[in-house]
Amino acid sequence: MNIGKPRKIGKTIDEIEEGDSLSLTESIEDNQLLLYLGLTNDANPLYIQHDYAQKTSYERPIVPSIMLMGIITSAVSKHLPGAGSHVVNFSVNFIEPVYHYETLTFDFEVIKVDKMKDVVTISVEAINAEKDRVLDAVVMVQPPLLTQESEDIHE
Known part of the structure; x- marks a missing residue:
């Protein structure tokens, strides 16, 4: 990682539309x-x-809830909207426990674009390999805000 080196930033509010989606495993x-x-x-x-x-009723060790939230915020930072984004609100419902070594599929969808507030709302659903829903979340994200200087690194 080169500190200070310009790098590509994520989508701005004008580049995001309701219905934009992402799936990751x-x-x-x-x-x-x-x-x-x-x-x-x-x-x-x-x-x-x-x-x-x-x-316990879980019968085996479970994954800490905050780790699952971290996977979601990481996807926001890396993919949707991408680098330069800032999570401003996070609401999550943990439906089923997640166990060690499980594979989860996270489906993200932009459900609202608020240009007045510079915030997009993203719904997230995660399912395990058995197709059981393990969590639902709603994440409000401020996409990268461009200044004149940062326009040069955004393509």
Whole structure:
């Protein structure tokens, strides 16, 4: 990564339309879980201890909810609208637990473009490999705001 080097930014509010969509698939692996737990110092036994989790209704360790939110915000930053975006509101409903090693498909759709407020609203649904819906979310995002200087790096 070159700090200070101009890089392409995401779509501006004028380039986004209702109905724009994105689908991505993510697998939850041990290295991601360990990084999250190490960064947050979260020692919840429900996330990592098989012996503890077996005694709960979940029966095995689950993925921390905030990790799933991180996958969503990462997709916003990388893809829709893309680099330079800023999440201003996030509402999520965790429907089913997500277990270690699951593969999830996240479907994103722009459901509202508010040019007066410079905000787009994106609905998100995630399903697991068994096609069970595990979460629904609504994310309000401020797309990249262009200044005269940044116009040069936006194509």
